[in-house]
Amino acid sequence: MNMGGEPVSTIREQFDTPVLYEADVLVVGGGPAGIGAALASARHGAKTILLERFGCLGGNQTLTFSNLFAFVDPRIQGGIIQEIIERLGKGGGIVLDCPEKVNRSGWGPEQGVHFFDGEYYKYLLDNMMKEAAVKVLFHSFAVATIREGNSIRGVVVESRQGRFAVTAKVVIDCSGLGEIAWKSGAPVIGEEGFADGECKGQHMGYGYAYYASGIDIDRFRAYAAKHQAEWGEFSAGRDLITQAKADGRVRLLRNSALIRERIGGRAWILNPSYSLQEGQHPWEVEAMTAGEIDLRRQARELHNLFKAEVPGFEDAVIEQTPQQPLMRDGHRILGEYILTEHDIRHVKSFDDAIAVCNMPPDIFYPNGGHKFAYDVTPYDIPFRCLISAEVDNLLAAGSSVSMDLVTWAAVRYNTPSVCTGQAAGTAAALAVRQNVSPKRLDVKMIQAALISAGQRTTVRTLPDAVIKDYERRAEEAKPLRI
Amino acid sequence: MNHVVEPERQIPVRYEVDVIVVGGGPGGIGAALGAARNGAKTLLVERFGCLGGSQTLTYSSSFAFVNNELQGGFVKEITERIDKGGGVVHDIPEKWDRGGWGPKQGVVFFDGEYYKHFLDKIVEEAGVKVIFHSFAVGTIRDGNTLKALIVESREGRFAIRAKVIIDCTGIGDIAWKSGAPVIGEEGFPDGPYKGQHMGYGWAFFIGGLDVKRYRAFEKENPEEWNQYISGRELIKQAKAKGELYLLRNSVILGERENGRVWVLSPGYTLKPGQHPWEVEAMTAGEIDLRKQAWSLHKLLKENVPGFENSYIEQTPVQPLLRDGHRIRGEHILTEHDMTTVKVHDDAITVCNMPPDYFLPNGTHEFEFNVTPYDIPYRCLVSTEIDNLLAAGASVSLDFKAWAAVRYNTPSMCTGQAAGTAAALCAKKNVIPRHLNVRTLQETLRSQGLRTSVKEVPERIIKQYERMAQEALAIKDYAG
Numbered sequence: 001m002n003m004g005g006e007p008v009s010t011i012r013e014q015f016d017t018p019v020l021y022e023a024d025v026l027v028v029g030g031g032p033a034g035i036g037a038a039l040a041s042a043r044h045g046a047k048t049i050l051l052e053r054f055g056c057l058g059g060n061q062t063l064t065f066s067n068l069f070a071f072v073d074p075r076i077q078g079g080i081i082q083e084i085i086e087r088l089g090k091g092g093g094i095v096l097d098c099p100e101k102v103n104r105s106g107w108g109p110e111q112g113v114h115f116f117d118g119e120y121y122k123y124l125l126d127n128m129m130k131e132a133a134v135k136v137l138f139h140s141f142a143v144a145t146i147r148e149g150n151s152i153r154g155v156v157v158e159s160r161q162g163r164f165a166v167t168a169k170v171v172i173d174c175s176g177l178g179e180i181a182w183k184s185g186a187p188v189i190g191e192e193g194f195a196d197g198e199c200k201g202q203h204m205g206y207g208y209a210y211y212a213s214g215i216d217i218d219r220f221r222a223y224a225a226k227h228q229a230e231w232g233e234f235s236a237g238r239d240l241i242t243q244a245k246a247d248g249r250v251r252l253l254r255n256s257a258l259i260r261e262r263i264g265g266r267a268w269i270l271n272p273s274y275s276l277q278e279g280q281h282p283w284e285v286e287a288m289t290a291g292e293i294d295l296r297r298q299a300r301e302l303h304n305l306f307k308a309e310v311p312g313f314e315d316a317v318i319e320q321t322p323q324q325p326l327m328r329d330g331h332r333i334l335g336e337y338i339l340t341e342h343d344i345r346h347v348k349s350f351d352d353a354i355a356v357c358n359m360p361p362d363i364f365y366p367n368g369g370h371k372f373a374y375d376v377t378p379y380d381i382p383f384r385c386l387i388s389a390e391v392d393n394l395l396a397a398g399s400s401v402s403m404d405l406v407t408w409a410a411v412r413y414n415t416p417s418v419c420t421g422q423a424a425g426t427a428a429a430l431a432v433r434q435n436v437s438p439k440r441l442d443v444k445m446i447q448a449a450l451i452s453a454g455q456r457t458t459v460r461t462l463p464d465a466v467i468k469d470y471e472r473r474a475e476e477a478k479p480l481r482i
Numbered sequence: 483m484n485h486v487v488e489p490e491r492q493i494p495v496r497y498e499v500d501v502i503v504v505g506g507g508p509g510g511i512g513a514a515l516g517a518a519r520n521g522a523k524t525l526l527v528e529r530f531g532c533l534g535g536s537q538t539l540t541y542s543s544s545f546a547f548v549n550n551e552l553q554g555g556f557v558k559e560i561t562e563r564i565d566k567g568g569g570v571v572h573d574i575p576e577k578w579d580r581g582g583w584g585p586k587q588g589v590v591f592f593d594g595e596y597y598k599h600f601l602d603k604i605v606e607e608a609g610v611k612v613i614f615h616s617f618a619v620g621t622i623r624d625g626n627t628l629k630a631l632i633v634e635s636r637e638g639r640f641a642i643r644a645k646v647i648i649d650c651t652g653i654g655d656i657a658w659k660s661g662a663p664v665i666g667e668e669g670f671p672d673g674p675y676k677g678q679h680m681g682y683g684w685a686f687f688i689g690g691l692d693v694k695r696y697r698a699f700e701k702e703n704p705e706e707w708n709q710y711i712s713g714r715e716l717i718k719q720a721k722a723k724g725e726l727y728l729l730r731n732s733v734i735l736g737e738r739e740n741g742r743v744w745v746l747s748p749g750y751t752l753k754p755g756q757h758p759w760e761v762e763a764m765t766a767g768e769i770d771l772r773k774q775a776w777s778l779h780k781l782l783k784e785n786v787p788g789f790e791n792s793y794i795e796q797t798p799v800q801p802l803l804r805d806g807h808r809i810r811g812e813h814i815l816t817e818h819d820m821t822t823v824k825v826h827d828d829a830i831t832v833c834n835m836p837p838d839y840f841l842p843n844g845t846h847e848f849e850f851n852v853t854p855y856d857i858p859y860r861c862l863v864s865t866e867i868d869n870l871l872a873a874g875a876s877v878s879l880d881f882k883a884w885a886a887v888r889y890n891t892p893s894m895c896t897g898q899a900a901g902t903a904a905a906l907c908a909k910k911n912v913i914p915r916h917l918n919v920r921t922l923q924e925t926l927r928s929q930g931l932r933t934s935v936k937e938v939p940e941r942i943i944k945q946y947e948r949m950a951q952e953a954l955a956i957k958d959y960a961g
């Protein structure tokens with residue numbers, strides 16, 4: 001008997017797998033990186049297939065309620081991200097009634113953070129993929145690759161209809177966790193978690209946002225106005241939660257909750273968190289299972305506490321919880337270059353830059369601590385970070401890109417993910433057209449294609465005034481307390 | 483077809499247990515609790531991140547036609563416990579009772595989010611080991627025995643060994659993938675839709691309804707709106723004008739005092755030759771069902787008082803599959819069994835659910851015209867594989883019986899029976915086919931489950947006979 005999950009023996013398996021699809025470019029994962037990659041690839045004429053494990057696109061932007069694009073700045077990014085924001089706005093998909101406190105916290109519309117309606121976004125993405133002639137396959141879980149020497153001939157998918165293969169000339173890993181690289185045996189980084197410090201060897205744990213509804217907003221806001229320090233800020237409820245924890249009423253990791261309530265009585269609430277133990281990896285079934293159960297418990301306990309103690313929450317319900325915990329750590333490819341904290345703070349620009357990033361690191365420590373300060377000015381992401389060091393036709397985008405942990409904590413965000421996605425998709429399509437490995441592409445050509453599609457590629461072309469803006473912001477940088 | 487030969491791999495065996503339950507829906511919950519409470523080391527493998535299956539993931543957050551003198555067992559226990567915990571939804575509109583699908587008929591509606599958390603606790607109490615985000619993709623067979631179940635996950639492929647495996651996947655996925663004989667490949671066996679499968683359904687939630695305003699409107703337009711099946715005229719006209727993209731000609735609205743509305747209408751028809759479990763069908767279905775939901779919501783927002791400031795609150799993780807494979811069991815329960823034979827010596831649960839059909843043309847047929855009937859143990863036992871049982875919608879049934887027994891309430895009952903049987907097999911070291919059915923029946927009865935209509939009080943049977951005579955039909959959404 002073994003209920004613990006430790007391997008006790010092995011079984012041999014071999015497959016004769018049908019090839020059901022043949023693509024030029026195969027994008028694995030339908031989150032922000034996969035969206036950018038698939039759209040860019042298809043728009044550059046490549047026959048593009050997008051594999052998604054669940055039944056909708058958006059990844060953590062829909063499935064785990066990170067319904068936002070952080071720090072969008074048309075002067076910095078441009079390209080597909082700008083197009084999506086505009087189409088969301090036109091279709092009524094942007095959340096306009098964002099409380100002022102969110103701006104005050106530094107994470108609001110004033111800072112370019114666009115909150116949107118996740119359901120509308122799913123629908124918009126279906127339409128955008130159709131327009132671009134991307135072939136989407138839902139409920140398709142990419143589980144392995146077919147390696148031939150230093151290239152990947154295709155990806156193996158498991159589904160309710162069984163196991164099948166999709167072959168492709170270029171594969172883009174947008175799995176969020178460098179899963180395709182890892183499962184193909186390509187070298188990866190990120191196995192170890194924190195590289196140094198108190199949490200060395202530990203991984204960042206899971207986050208969890210949920211929606212509550214049925215809140216009496218007037219009542220809650222009146223209460224918040226009277227207790228401004230505790231309830232009038234984005235990060236709220238510190239005294240109540242701390243006391244309830246001390247009294248044993250709730251078992252929560254964090255001492256406050258981010259609450260973004262809306263006029264109709266709905267609120268997005270971020271608080272439950274799960275720490276991974278040493279030796280545990282965020283992609284493991286045992287960790288994910290324990291995380292799901294514990295995060296659901298935390299959400300319920302917090303909800304019951306609010307119902308009992310916070311005016312306006314008396315009749316509130318938990319409206320919905322996410323499809324999976326929000327993963328904040330994982331593998332990424334080992335690229336031709338690893339972007340480091342030193343690069344983003346000091347080096348800043350690269351000859352082979354393909355996107356500009358204005359996101360500072362957002363670090364969640366295993367002890368429940370959190371570090372975020374807007375203290376970094378914009379920096380380049382080089383193309384080499386998107387290219388596997390070993391596999392000739394494997395690219396990565398989003399949080400699977402080659403970087404150290406601190407850089408990862410920044411570049412993993414949704415906004416830079418769309419940008420690296422657009423770059424990877426563009427490069428893949430160009431590589432197919434020229435019949436070369438993405439590694440052999442002339443970077444200048446990728447850069448030119450990106451610029452003509454509206455995406456900014458390097459800080460070198462940013463007007464001084466823009467850089468000055470960000471320098472001022474970095475000087476004033478106040479940390480956000482969660 | 484083009485093939486690739488994948489190199490041989492070594493798969494780690496990560497767990498060894500008595501009983502594996504595959505699928506965390508009502509069948510799997512019943513099976514896991516039944517197995518663990520009867521002493522088996524039990525592992526429940528779930529593809530998504532929560533339990534409940536269609537009861538949580540696709541918003542079928544109810545138990546249909548619960549009657550404690552008819553089912554009992556876990557259905558009784560769970561519906562009572564969620565009610566006590568505040569998880570049962572009591573503000574169900576009266577039109578649902580009138581429609582034959584309300585609390586008056588024993589339909590228990592609950593809060594899906596409450597239910598997820600409740601299920602985490604109840605399986606933990608029973609000592610069930612759950613693994614989430616674990617997709618069971620196949621088995622390792624040795625002759626007529628399943629040596630292991632194979633799971634894919636974000637951490638890779640692994641194997642689990644067990645004495646008995648229970649297929650609670652909702653579509654006989656494990657039986658089919660293991661090469662065991664299955665039924666259900668063909669869809670409708672006869673009639674105009676011969677060879678076609680029942681398509682997908684889709685419920686979603688709308689939030690922000692001004693309930694007072696909507697109810698006032700309903701009162702003024704009772705024929706069209708104060709009905710379980712509603713909105714016929716508006717929908718028909720909008721479709722005629724080309725302003726609405728929707729398969730069906732009506733909508734079911736379950737609005738609550740807090741302005742949340744459960745909405746059922748979008749439907750997706752599978753073409754002849756398409757199977758509901760196929761990636762192409764599921765993908766096309768997802769996209770089409772989302773499109774229908776948005777089109778319908780726009781129509782309601784623009785035309786129905788109370789919906790002006792409403793929004794689509796949430797949509798399901800997958801389409802509601804209403805058809806699929808099931809195991810070929812030692813017996814196939816048929817329509818004739820349900821309507822005429824009724825009683826079986828090896829009965830393990832009683833079912834009061836009549837067939838509920840969703841026809842490919844978008845219409846729906848439901849009639850409460852069947853009195854309670856037994857489900858025999860043989861329907862749970864694979865004809866070919868020695869250590870494979872099935873529960874829920876994967877049980878051995880013909881098409882008509884499937885359209886009834888697939889429901890959540892009977893699923894939990896067949897689950898309880900399959901789990902209990904598996905635990906007894908593990909304890910006695912026999913295969914399910916050789917298990918003494920009397921022992922199983924006695925165990926089930928001692929744990930509160932009624933095993934045969936013979937145990938149901940006469941007065942309850944009479945009640946169902948009356949209902950069948952008056953047979954309240956819920957016919958055609960097509961109007």
